[in-house]
Amino acid sequence: DAGVTQSPTHLIKTRGQQVTLRCSPKSGHDTVSWYQQALGQGPQFIFQYYEEEERQRGNFPDRFSGHQFPNYSSELNVNALLLGDSALYLCASSLAGLQGYTEAFFGQGTRLTVV
Amino acid sequence: RKEVEQDPGPFNVPEGATVAFNCTYSNSASQSFFWYRQDCRKEPKLLMSVYSSGNEDGRFTAQLNRASQYISLLIRDSKLSDSATYLCVVNTPLGYGGSQGNLIFGKGTKLSVKP
Numbered sequence: 001d002a003g004v005t006q007s008p009t010h011l012i013k014t015r016g017q018q019v020t021l022r023c024s025p026k027s028g029h030d031t032v033s034w035y036q037q038a039l040g041q042g043p044q045f046i047f048q049y050y051e052e053e054e055r056q057r058g059n060f061p062d063r064f065s066g067h068q069f070p071n072y073s074s075e076l077n078v079n080a081l082l083l084g085d086s087a088l089y090l091c092a093s094s095l096a097g098l099q100g101y102t103e104a105f106f107g108q109g110t111r112l113t114v115v
Numbered sequence: 116r117k118e119v120e121q122d123p124g125p126f127n128v129p130e131g132a133t134v135a136f137n138c139t140y141s142n143s144a145s146q147s148f149f150w151y152r153q154d155c156r157k158e159p160k161l162l163m164s165v166y167s168s169g170n171e172d173g174r175f176t177a178q179l180n181r182a183s184q185y186i187s188l189l190i191r192d193s194k195l196s197d198s199a200t201y202l203c204v205v206n207t208p209l210g211y212g213g214s215q216g217n218l219i220f221g222k223g224t225k226l227s228v229k230p
Contacts, residue, residue, distance in 0.1 A: 033217060042119075042202055042220030043159065056217055090158055092218070104218060106158040 002027065004093050004107035012113045013081050021076045021110045025093030031055075032074040033104065034066060035090040043090055049074050050096055081114045088112075116141050117221075121203050124224035132193045136224050138186040138203030145219075147206035148179050150188045152199045153223065159202055162188075193228045200225045 005024045013019050025032050031050045035043035045058035049068035068074045072093075078085055088111050092104040121138045128134050136150075148165040163170065165177040165186055176189040186203055203221040 035218075035220075040222075042222045043218075045217040045219070048217055058217065088156075103161060106160070108158050111156075 004091055004105050006089075006091050006107035006110050008110060009108065010111045010113075012115060014115055015081055015083060017081050018077065018079045019081060019112060021078075021089050021091075021112070023074045023076070023091030023093075023107060025072050025074070025091075026105050029093035029095050029105070030072050031094045031096045032068060032072065033092045033094070034074070034076045035092065036060070036085075037088040037090060037109075039087075046076065078112075083114050086112060086114045118142060118219045119203055119205050119221040121201075121221035122224050123222075125227060126224060127227045127229060128193055129229055130193055130195060132228075133189065133191050134193055134226060135190075136188040136201050136203070136226075138188075138221055140184050140186065140203075140205045140219070142205070142207050142219075143184065145184075145205045145207045147208075148186050149204040149206070149218075150175075150177055150186075151202040151204050151220075153202055154199050159204075159220075162201070190226075193226075195228050195230065198226055198228045 004026050007022045033048040034046040037043040046060050047057040048055050052068045063079045065077045088109045090109045091107045094104040095102050119140050150162040151159040152162045153159040165179045167179050169178045174191045178187045200223040202223045205219045
């Protein structure tokens with residue numbers, strides 16, 4: 001059973017460019033969350049997708065947008081890249097349920113470097 | 116005040132030592148609590164969930180004090196392989212069915228276990 005997979009693993013972009021990161025959730029999971037982890041910091045929540053809708057959003061500008069597809073996979077798009085967007089971008093998948101939180105599994109991340 | 120605060124670290128300990136990590140959280144509505152482990156340049160992985168009754172998994176013991184909004188992790192008989200960053204994580208549900216809330220991470224405490 002494949003876990004959470006993210007692509008690409010590494011990416012170098014120039015300031016002002018746009019980037020799309022991809023995530024395939026663990027089999028059977030329907031909820032995808034994205035996190036940004038800067039060097040030396042804990043992951044910071046960007047947003048969460050469930051049933052193809054953004055359900056919750058962290059404190060990130062509109063340059064960060066996303067999408068969830070019918071097969072539950074997800075994309076994170078970042079426009080007008082800034083040097084400060086350089087970070088490890090993590091995708092986490094989980095299974096929504098009425099009984100509250102269920103364990104989230106993380107992908108290996110995409111390391112984005114903006115130059 | 117940060118939502119989740121941890122000991123700044125780093126902790127440098129000899130093999131066999133006992134080490135304790137402390138964490139406080141600010142949102143009294145938080146309902147789920149975890150310790151994650153993150154190896155260098157890897158994704159976070161769930162180490163253990165934390166319950167008010169306390170829970171133990173081998174050399175690892177986690178405690179939660181809801182009244183004090185305090186979480187702890189104790190590692191006994193440290194091994195070289197315990198060297199990693201330990202992240203204190205809190206989940207606050209959104210309050211509607213099917214929601215997963217989002218994970219709030221502390222900054223992490225780096226542990227280095229030396230021979």
